[in-house]
Each structure stands twice: as C-alpha cells, then as structure tokens.
Amino acid sequence: MPYAESPVAQLLERNLSLFAGKRLLIAGYLEDNFVLSLRHEARSITLFCNDYHRYLALQAAAPGAGVTLQFGHQPQGLSADYDALLLLLPKAKRESQYLLACLAPWLTPEAELFLAGENRGGINGADKLLAPYCQQFNKLDSARRCSLVHGQLSHAVAPFNIDAWVQHYQLQIDGQPLTVCALPGVFSADGLDEGSALLLEHVPALHGRVLDLGCGAGVIGAVLARRYPAIRLQLCDINALALESSRRTLACNGLQGDVLASDMLSDVAAGLDYLITNPPFHAGLNTLYAPTEQMITAAPSLLARGGKMLLVANAFLRYPPYLDRAFKQQQIIAENRKFRLYLAQ
Known part of the structure; x- marks a missing residue:
C-alpha cells in the first residue's frame, strides 16, 4: 500500500471505510500515490489528472485492475455512474470550482461528494464550493490543519460547458x-x-x-x-x-x-x-x-x-x-x- 506522506493523505488514511464499495471518481491536487490505496476499499476508482507529472507517477505505479487513469483538461468518455467524488483541493479556488463543474455531470443522482485539503489551501471554504451541488454538508474529520468535508448531491447538474470557464x-x-x-x-x-x-x-x-x-x-x-x-x-x-x-x-x-x-x-x-x-x-x-x-x-x-x-x-x-x-x-x-x-x- 502506498505510504501516506502528506497531511491530507494521512487524514484520508484513517477514513478509508467511507469509500467502501463506491464507484469513486478522484481529482484535484494528487500530491502523492496514496490515492491508489482507495482501490482496496472502493469498488472501482477513476483518477482524473490535470497534472502530467502526477499522471506519469501514477502510471508508473502500475495501478492495476479496478483503476482507470486519465489526463486532460476535462474528463472524456467516462460512464456517468460514479456514486462518489473525492476532490483534493488545488491551490486556486477557481480551479476547484472548475473541477467540480466538469466532474459533477459524471455522478449519479444523490452521489456523495468528499472535499479534502489543507486549511491554507481553502478547505475552510468548502461550504461555498459545495453549495451549488448540495443542500447539506458537514465536516467529517480534521487533523494536522487539514479537513475532510462531506456532502450529497441534491439535484441534477447542468452539462459542463468549458467555454463558460x-x-x-x-x-x-x-x-x-x-x-x-x-x-x-x-x-x-x-x-x-x-x-x-x-x-x-x-x-x-x-x-x-x-x-x-x-x-x-x-x-x-x-x-x-x-x-x-x-x-x-x-x-x-x-x-x-x-x-x-x-x-x-x-x-x-x-x-x-x-x-x-x-x-x-x-x-x-x-x-x-x-x-x-x-x-x-x-x-x-x-x-x-x-x-x-x-x-x-x-x-x-x-x-x-x-x-x-x-x-x-x-x-x-x-x-x-x-x-x-x-x-x-x-x-x-x-x-x-x-x-x-x-x-x-
């Protein structure tokens, strides 16, 4: 199992059971290979990378069965059947908003949304990020100046239009x-x-x-x-x-x-x-x-x-x-x- 190096990865490590049996879509600031550990809990995971360095590193780690890896500016050709999304917050708030907008259309109705990140990286604004998608959200865990926030998709999501961004x-x-x-x-x-x-x-x-x-x-x-x-x-x-x-x-x-x-x-x-x-x-x-x-x-x-x-x-x-x-x-x-x-x- 990949070692949990970053504080965010260590926070996720003690919450792995949250992703049990999920068809999980993961994106954002993939700081290390720890996200590959989630394949042992989830039914399947798809890693969407917009960072080529992380894409190459994850590819070299030979993720194996049950793992889909994709690099690009927006997801392409996925099945719209993910019942959970894990977004590891990137540095820029606007990029977090962009990723939520382009990933949410691939989720099932009432899918779960998990946001994880450092306090200095904007996780304290998770309520505003989730507000367009969830009526309710709550903080599940926090440690080492990081938090894990959860919400549930409450309504249909509009198709993604990249030109608007x-x-x-x-x-x-x-x-x-x-x-x-x-x-x-x-x-x-x-x-x-x-x-x-x-x-x-x-x-x-x-x-x-x-x-x-x-x-x-x-x-x-x-x-x-x-x-x-x-x-x-x-x-x-x-x-x-x-x-x-x-x-x-x-x-x-x-x-x-x-x-x-x-x-x-x-x-x-x-x-x-x-x-x-x-x-x-x-x-x-x-x-x-x-x-x-x-x-x-x-x-x-x-x-x-x-x-x-x-x-x-x-x-x-x-x-x-x-x-x-x-x-x-x-x-x-x-x-x-x-x-x-x-x-x-």
Whole structure:
C-alpha cells in the first residue's frame, strides 16, 4: 500500500471505510500515490489528472485492475455512474470550482461528494464550493490543519460547458492587440507577469525550432509566433488546463504551434535551437526549485549545436551555479528590481 506522506493523505488514511464499495471518481491536487490505496476499499476508482507529472507517477505505479487513469483538461468518455467524488483541493479556488463543474455531470443522482485539503489551501471554504451541488454538508474529520468535508448531491447538474470557464483579455504587444484565453489556475490567467514582460522585451531574433517551456496561457509562445513567423514553435506544460489555454490563445490569434504535455523536458525531442522559459517554482502550496534545476542540467542535451536557452526568473533564485555547470557560457542580459533574464549557450 502506498505510504501516506502528506497531511491530507494521512487524514484520508484513517477514513478509508467511507469509500467502501463506491464507484469513486478522484481529482484535484494528487500530491502523492496514496490515492491508489482507495482501490482496496472502493469498488472501482477513476483518477482524473490535470497534472502530467502526477499522471506519469501514477502510471508508473502500475495501478492495476479496478483503476482507470486519465489526463486532460476535462474528463472524456467516462460512464456517468460514479456514486462518489473525492476532490483534493488545488491551490486556486477557481480551479476547484472548475473541477467540480466538469466532474459533477459524471455522478449519479444523490452521489456523495468528499472535499479534502489543507486549511491554507481553502478547505475552510468548502461550504461555498459545495453549495451549488448540495443542500447539506458537514465536516467529517480534521487533523494536522487539514479537513475532510462531506456532502450529497441534491439535484441534477447542468452539462459542463468549458467555454463558460475561459477568461479572455487583451494585451498590447509590439503595437498590436493579442487576445489571451485562459482556464482557471493557469499561469498568466490574469495578465502578463513582470518576468514574461522582461523576457519579451529583450528576446533576440529567433530562428529554427523554438520551445516555450511552461507555456501557461500561451502568451510568450503567441508573441514569438507572431514576431517570428518562420520559427517552428512548440509549447509545453505540465498542466492540462494550460495546454488547452495555449491552444485557444494560438487559435484565437490565427497563429500556429505544436502544443504538447511534458514534465519539464520529459517529452521534448532533441534539436532545439532555442529553449525559452519562465519556469514555475511552486507545486501546489509548496515552493519547489528542483524541477527547474534538473531542467537546466538536462537542457544542453536537447539543444542543437549553437543552441541557446533564455530563462527569466526571480532574482533571489540561485540558478547561476547550475547554469555555470551545464553550459559553456551564461550571462544576465536584462534585469529589473525583481527578475533576471539569463542567456545560456
């Protein structure tokens, strides 16, 4: 049985009997593989992941019989016969609302809804999350600043309409408007961040095969595709909602690019002329540097001869030692009070 590492998993571990005999749909912030333990209690479990890293980790754990595993921005092709939903609350409230809206139509009438999460992650607002679906709800357990909340579906749920969840906004870049399409919880969902703006202001002329790593809503990739139409653009991200947002941003602006799921560089082919990234350093509620440090180490093997990496990051992040070890040369080509733009070759 997978070890209950996180506080939320430890809370679930002492409540496994709640899921006995259920056809269980599980989604949200799948922090570890502990959710696979539920297959020993439930009749069947379906794990819906919008995080590609967790999807790969669960897939590698060989979940076995009675377990269905799916990655995407919304469930596809499931049977609408789940009598229980377990949502492990993600960092963003709006993403929790989105997941409930796209998962609830797959539930049976009077299905049970379980919400689990940390106090700092929004579980104290579970009543507001469940209100559109349940007339009554109650806290079943709490420990280590986490809670497990239960409700029961009280009425029919409207079919999911993803278009109602896409936020649109316009940026003025290079003297032209750019429409950005973003689903909840996606990086750049609310506007152009200062780091990406610094990168776009100082990016050199590009050619050949260009990767926008950690594409978020697709702002950087879309600007590069429009500014340098001859490039062969790829965009990748770990988040399925980000991938769908990037597809929509490109399409909305009449631009072309290959959008793919990748855990940093896991699914990227070699031969890049430019690797361009404003990498994340958070996972859920936690600060996490290791993925970017590992990406820096691996990047040279995926760059073509003479290939370059442009990385923008908060100035306090200590990436230069990793850049020095991985590349023949690296330099800061632009910076402001918060961010630095590194060019490595």
